Amino acid sequence: MNEPILTLHDISMYFPGIKALDGVKLAVRPGEVHALIGENGAGKSTLVKIMTGVYRPTEGVINYLGEDVSFKSPQDAQRVGIAVIHQETSMFGDLTVAENIFMGHMPRARQARERTLFNPVSWTGMYGRAKALLARLGMTIDPRTLVKDLSTAERHLVEIAKALSREAKVLIMDEPTSALTIRETEELLVLVRKLRDEGVAIVFISHKFEELFEIADRYTVLRDGRYIGEGSMKDAKEGELVKMMVGRSIDQLFPKAEAEIGEVALRATGLSQSGVFRDVGFEVRKGEILGFFGLVGAGRSEVMRALIGVDRLDGGEIELGGETVRFRNPGESMRKGIAYVPEDRQGQGAVLTMSIANNITLPQIDGLSNRGFLDAGKERSVAEEYARMLEVKAAGIQYDVQTLSGGNQQKVVLAKWLASNPSILILDEPTKGIDVATKSAVHAIVSELARQGLAVIMVSSELPEIIGMTDRVVVMHEGVVSDRFERKDYHEEDIMRAAMGSERVAAGEKR
Ligand SMILES: Nc1ncnc2c1ncn2[C@@H]1O[C@H](COP(=O)(O)OP(=O)(O)OP(=O)(O)O)[C@@H](O)[C@H]1O
Ligand SMILES: [Mg+2]
CATH class of the missing domain: 3.40.50.300 (P-loop containing nucleotide triphosphate hydrolases)
Incomplete structure (x- = not known):
């Protein structure tokens, strides 16, 4: 087996009221797809943010290409070849696809006639390269399209193009397929395999086991912010992985x-x-x-x-x-x-800057108010009941939804609509x-x-x-x-x- 290109030792990360990571290790090798597995709130995205310079760990060491490193910003990590597709998309809707892809590293204009004092960017170069990158992903969309006019799936593919627009040695994908259909997922997996065969080290996060078994070479399991184990995917059984993740076996998946x-x-x-x-x-x-x-x-x-x-x-x-x-x-x-739980939890589902409790009780605010005053006790007990029912993992329901893991944000949106007592x-x-x-x-x-x-x-x-x-x-x-x-x-x-x-x-x- 190759030497690891990126190794994390004893990583811990504290947030107010919560220890998101506690002594986690991870070793990723060139030419492998490494699955990072764990329940909602296990700490996967937090670990990703540490590997990519978004957070600095409270404790622990990151070793990259044989040296201990400390990334001070996401740009730091990007510059040395660590690319990432975060769980929640982070693009600018009012800019074009190509501008989003090359944000922060636009191709420079070489010819003088294209270059002006205030505009050193080669726009033709940028659109041409964007087009080539998209073609590599099997996408035919026009790089001049505004990102806000794309579908969720297309946006994800553009994020991948964006990550690939720099020569990445490590590519980290945090639930890249959660918005994709079966066919689009297949296309993405073909691409992932191709990059792996070119020697890129890939960290891949997904809650879908079929996909993990199809694509991953090795895995590491996290539970409650702790390292549980690692191994080779081809020796793994789904039941065992679930048990490592959850700490027990789980009941039937479709208990209709x-x-x-x-x-x-x-x-x-x-x-x-x-x-x-x-x-x-x-x-x-x-x-x-x-x-x-x-x-x-x-x-x-x-x-x-x-x-x-x-x-x-x-x-x-x-x-x-x-x-x-x-x-x-x-x-x-x-x-x-009629209660409608939308697909896009960030855009339409939850108010990220409001507490979990406020979010859950939002649709029934009238019912919980008395002459214009919110009955805080009642609100709290309703919110608590539903947060418990859906096992929302949080330090407390008074915390903002934005501090929750992606899956737990989704649970809050569900809780909110279930609590509103709809008939449809x-x-x-x-x-x-x-x-x-x-x-x-x-x-x-x-x-x-x-x-x-x-x-x-x-x-x-x-x-x-x-x-x-x-x-x-x-x-x-x-x-x-x-x-x-x-x-x-x-x-x-x-x-x-x-x-x-x-x-x-x-x-x-x-x-
Ligand atoms: N900025 C933050 N402030 C406070 N707590 C946070 C913050 N970011 C993450 N956490 C907490 O850290 C824990 C781990 O979250 P993380 O997002 O890493 O989970 P995850 O494994 O990616 O889950 P999912 O599968 O739902 O995406 C959660 O309990 C979450 O609430
Ligand atoms: Mg996550």
């Missing part, structure tokens, strides 16, 4: 309970938004979990957002409990008992970025809510989740419903094929 299916809670017909989706119709009954499956960009989230009044609806009808409705803003649908619950990728143990807890909660008569719509790009949890599934492809399936007819290949846009072979009850 039998629920009595009641009357139609919501019916939509002919929903359209020009250029985005058209003629989408479905109904969801009390006690039912209706799945929405498709590839990223199929239009599922867009349908939900238009349904609840975030975005406009150009056509179609919505019936809620027998009454025809049309929501002009999300406040209206919320008051009618729309979940957009509810377990994205959530670790195995919590995933199973989330599934159990959703299943129990359905049993109690809640109507649930679950948008998910994870086929096992759709198959495991839903009663019926609507499959979308490029803005239209391509097929529908009942639980008794679920076949992975059929659903996948419908998502890719091909017709079902046998004649079904297609509408």
Whole structure:
């Protein structure tokens, strides 16, 4: 085996009220993909930030290329060849793709006619190189596109291009696939393998085991900020890794309970938004979990957002409990008992600079107030109940959401909507970025809510989740419903094929 290129010894990191890392070690070698595994809040992203100069560790030593180093800033680490794709994207929406990629190291203009005193950058050079980099990633997007006009998946790919725009010896990827679909993930893994074969050392974080087994050569497991163990991926068993992560074996992943299916809670017909989706119709009954499956960009989230009044609806009808409705803003649908848990927790889900308690009780602030004054005791007990139910890992519910790990932020968003007591619950990728143990807890909660008569719509790009949890599934492809399936007819290949846009072979009850 090669000598490690990057080694961390005895790393500890303290935050107010919490010891995020406690004596952790990690050794990464050139030409290997090293999986960093652990539950939400185990300390993975914190370790990444230490390796990349975002944080300086409270204790411990970093050795890089045979020397002890101390990075004073992220630029320090970047300059010596450590590139990173952080869990939460950090790009500038109002700049172009190319500008984001070359931020901080724009190609210099060589020809005098391109160079001016105030503008030494070679724009043609920059756009050309951006285009080449994107092509290497199999992307055809125009480098002049503004980042805010990209989809989540495209943004992630641009982040990778950005990381690769410098000659990286170490590439750290913190949940790079959490926003990608199966096909996009495959493309990314091809790229990761290629970089590994070129000798790059890769640290790869993911909560998806199939992916880790497919791509990783070695692994290191963290639990509660501590080093638990490491080994070769090909000798590892999933059950053992889970046990190392969680400290116990976990229950069933998709504990779908039998629920009595009641009357139609919501019916939509002919929903359209020009250029985005058209003629989408479905109904969801009390006690039912209706799945929405498709590839990223199929239009599922867009349908939900238009349904609840975030975005406009150009056509179609919505019936809620027998009454025809049309929501002009999300406040209206919320008051009618529809809760929508968005996919993008940072942008739409949580107020990062507010406490966990305030976030959880935000949608029911009226119910918790008495003549305009918030009942703090009541707020606290509601927030505590839900934070406990979803096992939000935090030093206390009075802390800001931004101090939580990515997965725990997601749990707060879920808690907030569950606490609002809705009659229809729309979940957009509810377990994205959530670790195995919590995933199973989330599934159990959703299943129990359905049993109690809640109507649930679950948008998910994870086929096992759709198959495991839903009663019926609507499959979308490029803005239209391509097929529908009942639980008794679920076949992975059929659903996948419908998502890719091909017709079902046998004649079904297609509408
Ligand atoms: N800036 C901060 N201030 C206070 N606490 C923090 C801060 N950053 C992280 N923490 C805490 O450190 C612990 C580890 O968080 P970290 O983000 O490293 O977890 P993670 O393993 O990446 O989890 P996930 O899988 O959810 O992304 C968590 O308890 C988190 O609340
Ligand atoms: Mg993280």
